Amino acid sequence: MNLKSSNQTFLYEHDDLFNELVKLNFQNKLPNKILLSGEKGVGKCTFAYHFINYIHSSNEAKPYDLKNFEINSENKSFLLTQNKSNPNFELVDIGEDKKKIDINQIRNLILSLNKSSFNDKPRFVLIDNIEFLNNNSINALLKVLEEPNDNIFFILINNNKKILPTLKSRCLNYKITLSFDQSINITNKIISDDVNNLVNKELICNYSTPGKLLQLISYGNEFDIDLENINLKELISLIIHDKHFKKDNSIKELTYYLIELYFRSTISIKNIKLINLYNLFIKKIDSTKKFNLDDEVIFIDFNENILNG
Secondary structure, X not given: OOOOHHHOOEOOOOHHHHHHHHHHHHOOOOOOEEEEEOOOOOOHHHHHHHHHHHHXXXXXXXXXXXXXXXXXXXXXXXXXHHOOOOOOEEEEOOOOOOOOEOHHHHXXXXXXXXXXXXXXXXXXXXXXXXHHEOHHHHHHHHHHHHOOOOOEEEEEEEOOOOOOXXXXXXXXXXXXXXXXXXXXXXXXXXXXXXXXXXXXXXXXXXXXXXHHHHHHHHHHHHOOOOHHHOOHHHHHHHHHHOOHHXXXXXXXXXXXXXXXXXXXXXXXXXXXXXXXXXXXXXXHHHHHHHOOOOHHHHHHHHHHHHHOO
């Protein structure tokens, strides 16, 4: 299952916001700095790729289908983006082996933007996971955002995390949300099946976005796990015991999310001990991510002292 946002040719929901930006573009009033905020997996990045393709493909063969919110997979701009050779598109995101968007990525972006364009199409910069910009990266980016070159548009993606007010204030902020039913319907459309037949209801009820559900299903398929008949505690134990989190960052991210779900589903006001353990682990997780520490240590600690303690 290919979950990359850049590969999704259908956009589900978010019609109103998409049409609002289309209208602003038609009126030549499209903001050149847009911030899309919302929970991880709600479709923000997919939305951005679709809107960018709508703009770039407008005068090309097989343009964007605005009626059905669909990218034509044979469209030139789409294929160039897939091949990472679109001269009018720049992506900045966390590297596979990184935990932050570092200053060199922003410097390379600035160098690229200062080069002459091959055509007169708008150039788009998509920066995903902006909460992972380090301080140096943010300072460098702010300078670009203050005085962007003509015909350059920035779309920033924030996963409901705290970001610097100076960064947020320079953008027009759009909040993207989905109801639980919308998330289930989108997931079912993407997998062409009913997620209730594939995943334990305890897990489904704790998942709030299509992206996270699809990530879970993809993980289950990869390791041949019967997600319909495994509960949250058993799933976390399995991931940690078999060290699946070492496979790639997406499974590591999934592990952290499942740990958070476990605390949320078991914690109560009366259980002071569990509340203290939750606060302790949140601090440990933050420190692990901030200082690039060994994730395995915190996962084993959680398994031994919380799940089996």
